[in-house]
Amino acid sequence: MITKTRIWLSSPHMGNLEQEYVREAFETNWIAPLGPHVKGFEEDITEYLGESSYVAALSSGTAALHLGLQLLGLGKGDLVLCQSFTFSASANPITYLGAEPVFIDSEADTWNICPDLLEESITDLLRLGRKPKAIVAVHLYGMPYNVEAVHKVAEKYNIPVLEDSAEALGSHVNFQKCGTFGDIAILSFNGNKIITTSGGGALVSKNKNWKEEAVFLATQARDQAPHYQHSRIGYNYRLSNVLAGIGRGQMRVLDDRVAARRNNYAFYRDQLGEIDGIEFLQEPQGFFSNRWLSCILTPSFDIREHIRCELEKEDIESRPLWKPMHLQPVFEKARSYTNGTSEALFNRGLCLPSGSNLEKEDLWKTVEHIKKALV
Ligand SMILES: *Cc1c(COP(=O)(O)O)cnc(C)c1O
Numbered sequence: 001m002i003t004k005t006r007i008w009l010s011s012p013h014m015g016n017l018e019q020e021y022v023r024e025a026f027e028t029n030w031i032a033p034l035g036p037h038v039k040g041f042e043e044d045i046t047e048y049l050g051e052s053s054y055v056a057a058l059s060s061g062t063a064a065l066h067l068g069l070q071l072l073g074l075g076k077g078d079l080v081l082c083q084s085f086t087f088s089a090s091a092n093p094i095t096y097l098g099a100e101p102v103f104i105d106s107e108a109d110t111w112n113i114c115p116d117l118l119e120e121s122i123t124d125l126l127r128l129g130r131k132p133k134a135i136v137a138v139h140l141y142g143m144p145y146n147v148e149a150v151h152k153v154a155e156k157y158n159i160p161v162l163e164d165s166a167e168a169l170g171s172h173v174n175f176q177k178c179g180t181f182g183d184i185a186i187l188s189f190n191g192n193k194i195i196t197t198s199g200g201g202a203l204v205s206k207n208k209n210w211k212e213e214a215v216f217l218a219t220q221a222r223d224q225a226p227h228y229q230h231s232r233i234g235y236n237y238r239l240s241n242v243l244a245g246i247g248r249g250q251m252r253v254l255d256d257r258v259a260a261r262r263n264n265y266a267f268y269r270d271q272l273g274e275i276d277g278i279e280f281l282q283e284p285q286g287f288f289s290n291r292w293l294s295c296i297l298t299p300s301f302d303i304r305e306h307i308r309c310e311l312e313k314e315d316i317e318s319r320p321l322w323k324p325m326h327l328q329p330v331f332e333k334a335r336s337y338t339n340g341t342s343e344a345l346f347n348r349g350l351c352l353p354s355g356s357n358l359e360k361e362d363l364w365k366t367v368e369h370i371k372k373a374l375v
Pocket of ligand 1: 059060061062063086087089090138164166167187188189190199200201
């Protein structure tokens with residue numbers, strides 16, 4: 001059971017309307033991966049992101065990445081440039097399609113894919129006669145990647161971008177929302193994300209055909225016929241109508257959730273920002289992060305681990321920053337272009353309790369024990 005006493009990193013936070021939508025699903029017997037809430041949820045997301053965003057609600061963010069890469073025409077042996085500093089779900093679907101991830105390290109300003117290294121990797125691979133088929137860029141912890149520079153490189157070499165916005169619903173750059181930058185973008189509604197359907201995701205695109213193609217592939221690729229006929233291989237990736245009901249309720253409170261998480265970050269920064277050796281990632285000019293997780297950088301691996309273990313003793317959950325993909329055993333043989341940034345972040349960084357449902361006293365307690373661990 002999820003107990004009240006433990007202070008969690010990021011736990012689900014329901015509003016007032018989710019159960020009403022779920023009850024409606026039960027009453028109308030739409031207990032299936034189709035129904036009015038699926039369409040309603042998609043419309044809610046479109047309304048949030050802007051008119052020209054076509055949305056396919058799916059069973060997970062990972063499923064959305066898998067379909068997105070397939071829509072970009074990825075196949076066996078193709079190379080995909082993927083941000084190394086991320087959760088494994090950004091990279092795994094590349095391998096589902098028999099393609100090869102090439103990992104690109106981060107820049108210090110956003111912790112996301114480094115535009116210079118990205119260009120370097122492209123020119124290097126072009127020299128080898130291996131033009132990459134796609135770029136997977138991630139808005140990690142809610143901080144947008146350097147959208148302008150990354151897309152400039154992508155356009156220069158005519159390589160499509162899959163924007164992994166799983167952690168960044170509610171973030172924006174110069175008021176353009178994350179989830180609207182890529183040729184295809186994905187969202188996640190997993191239990192730990194800023195809003196959740198318990199499990200779920202979405203594929204977003206400005207191209208209406210891609211949305212329709214995604215839905216087609218997500219529902220077993222059924223041809224139009226009275227019987228079941230298939231000309232292509234499909235998947236069972238559509239979102240359940242029951243879970244879409246939860247999503248509709250969650251969309252109503254998204255702005256509150258963003259505000260609450262940003263308040264967590266502001267509190268931590270207020271309390272810990274003056275301490276020698278503790279650093280925070282700040283928003284570059286024009287960037288707005290949903291602050292999905294509040295993270296600190298400590299002076300060293302040992303100090304980070306000491307803080308983490310002291311918090312754990314108090315039943316406070318914290319977690320090292322993502323371990324870069326180029327350092328993961330499973331991707332040992334993958335090509336990578338590195339500059340040491342993500343490895344240093346992994347060694348020194350810690351994610352602090354960041355849920356929108358944390359009590360003020362939880363935040364005070366966390367800060368108190370971090371300070372104690374540092375003396
Ligand atoms: C959560 C997450 C995903 C995958 O989403 P799921 O819905 O859990 O499959 C992909 N990328 C990143 C960066 C994530 O944090």
